[in-house]
Amino acid sequence: MIAPDLGPHDQVRALLARGCPRQARACAEQLVERGNDPLATALLADAHFALRSFDTASRLYAQWFDGNTRLDAARVLRHYITPLLQQDFGEGHRQVRRASMRAAKASRLSEPEERRAGLREALQLDPLCGDAWTHYTPLVAEENPEQCANEWVAAVSLAGHLDVRHHIQALALLTRDSSETAAVLRLAVLRIALDQYGERFFEELQRQDPGASIGGSASYLQYLRITVDAARQVFPDAEQEPVPRAVGT
Structure with missing residues (x-):
């Protein structure tokens, strides 16, 4: 009630x-x-x-x-990924429990191709399945590391609370994109990372060092720290709207 x-x-x-x-x-x-x-x-x-x-x-x-x-970072990401989800998986009934079970089973498979196919099956059952995105996106990135920004943005939106590395990888790719859309997405992803992980985000960023290919890790880290103020100005609300849940079968 x-x-x-x-x-x-x-x-x-x-x-x-x-x-x-x-x-x-x-x-x-x-x-x-x-x-x-x-x-x-x-x-x-x-x-x-x-x-x-x-x-x-x-x-x-x-x-x-x-x-x-007055925009909300989490909704900006949902606004961006919604047509992508429609294109890849279509509309219909979310089979939440079946998707979660399929994702858990697929994530334990040893062969990457079988694992990817199983995780995609889970996303066909429920495109909002965070567990599936957590395991599916790294597999996509292994095959096409420079063309998987959309998958990482989806992972941030739908499973960012599960793994800070989603935000790190999304930002690394979005930073290479000079478009206006990528600029807004960068600020949204950074704002969500700060809300969900705080200083731990920067600690993990230094540990993983994705900025080595963007002018060196020190300059990349400095760039992101400078960008924090802009992210908070564009998205001033500290409490970002969570991903809506759904009871499924």
Whole structure:
């Protein structure tokens, strides 16, 4: 039961956190009908995202992004990956438990090709399966290390809380991209890394040394530390919106 003293937006958040996206969608739709409420639009997008209704979620995220001056880093990443998920895995029912079980089984396979195929099966069952992304993305990166930024961004968005290395690898690739989209994604990934890991992010970054190919690890680390202020200015909210959950079969 949702606490009755919560505000309407927090009630939607609570429903999403409890894995009740259909109820959250209904509540968010009522808020949107009242008009001129970017947060309500974002919450409705989150509900559709959790329901694997990617076309509608993408449209709503775009509406939120274009008409909002106070952006949230986690939603910016979801806005970016939603059409990619739609293209690769399509819409439909999320088979959450089956996907989690398939990902766990596939991650233990010894052959990389079999492991990758099994993890992709898990993502076909549930494109939002964090465990699958955690193991799938490194396999994609091994085959095509320079062309896997999208997979690392998806891993940050859907499984960043599981492994700080997702953020490190995503930033290393996005830093090589001079586009405006990559610049926004860099700030979003960095902001989420700071929120989730704090100083541990920089400690792990130094240990892994991905900046060796970008002018040396010291200069790369300095660049990211300088960029922290920009990330906090663009995404001022300390508490980023989590990935919406969904109860599945």
